[in-house]
Amino acid sequence: MTGRVASVNLGIVTEAKWAGDASGRSGIDKRPVDVPVLLRVDGVAGDFIGERAHHGGPDKAVYAYAEEDAAWWAAEVGRSVRRGAFGENLTTYAVEVTGAVIGERWMIGSAVLQVTMPRTPCTTFAGFWGMPDLIKRFTARGTPGAYLRVLVEGEVGAGDPVEVVDRPAHGVTIGEVFRATTLEPDLLPRLLAADDLPEPVREKARRRLAAHG
Template sequence: MKLLSVNVGRPMPNPWKRLAATGIDKLPVKGPVAVRAPGPKGTGAVGLAGDRVYDIKNHGGDDQAVYAYAREDLDRWERELERSFGNGSFGENLTTTGYDVNAALIGERWQVGADGPLLEVSCPRIPCATFAGWLDERGWIKRFTERALPGPYLRVVEPGELSEGDTVEVVHRPAHQVTVELSFRALTTEPDLLPRLLEADALPAEDLRQIRERLARTRR
């Protein structure tokens, strides 16, 4: 896997959620960019220096420190929607190539470069109103959900610096088979898959709590 670009957001008004701003407008920057664990959700902090989120209730924090999306999937959307998407267009921090990021396992670890950060796949991206408004595609949330190409959020296990062109090595894959795609489908369109997610203890603690509650309700 390789980083085609490292993307950092610039604040812009957010009429889609009635928030003061959004950081979804991410553009490639020249490195190196410092990456660190941002701490708990609620502060707006994320993993990349110079970036932040403004919907602090739903985004940011350690479990959503870095968001990755594959250039191959952006190209697929370009063909389907007949429009161009530059690196960063989906609000991703890392635009990758050479690896199916949706087949990555929850808890899988990525080493960026020889001395860069160590990242851990934590959960899939769930589309929201800001994403739909930003893309300005009719029925976008439904369409994005049906394709199940969400891209992963990652935690920062070890801090470091990364740059465009860095190689990424998968250095750990857990024993389960819970992929980013499978977890996304379980959380959205295929709740029958929810029991399988309990195998992936690297999912965010809040997600696991909600999954257990949903399963308990269905068993009553």
């Protein structure tokens, strides 16, 4: 089955006590749009990001989450989970997201994207969902979604095929990076093989390995 974009989602401005930035605003509430959207090197055109110290930028220009993983969460929490509810720009279908290899390239619409790193759950996410234990549960589940760089800017719309056009041989996946940096530190040495992993993540892995001798 060909992987596809189920929806492209843009953040709206949400003001709340749980919002992460100093002004109390967040862009985690993303809603599907019915027109193609330009993916740029610095982010998604028309998207709102509240806390730019932790979100956005070239290594986190686009965030993708799998519709299949969202369906698991809907069953887990006993309520519907709409597209964009994870703060994702791209909701995907039949795309291997947790198993995506760091550095692999996706061609979608007229854009080319590169898988960079997993999403780390934050208190804003837990506040948005109204679930104080969400960070713990999200970490235990281990399906964090993937951040992507934009290598070639272009427009992407719902229904566009997602084609993996290159996959590095090292095999280090989004899921492995997430587990290594959360619950399974024994995996940390693996991360150093992934050259396309953003340097802050590689440096964190090196520091943790050095600290444990």
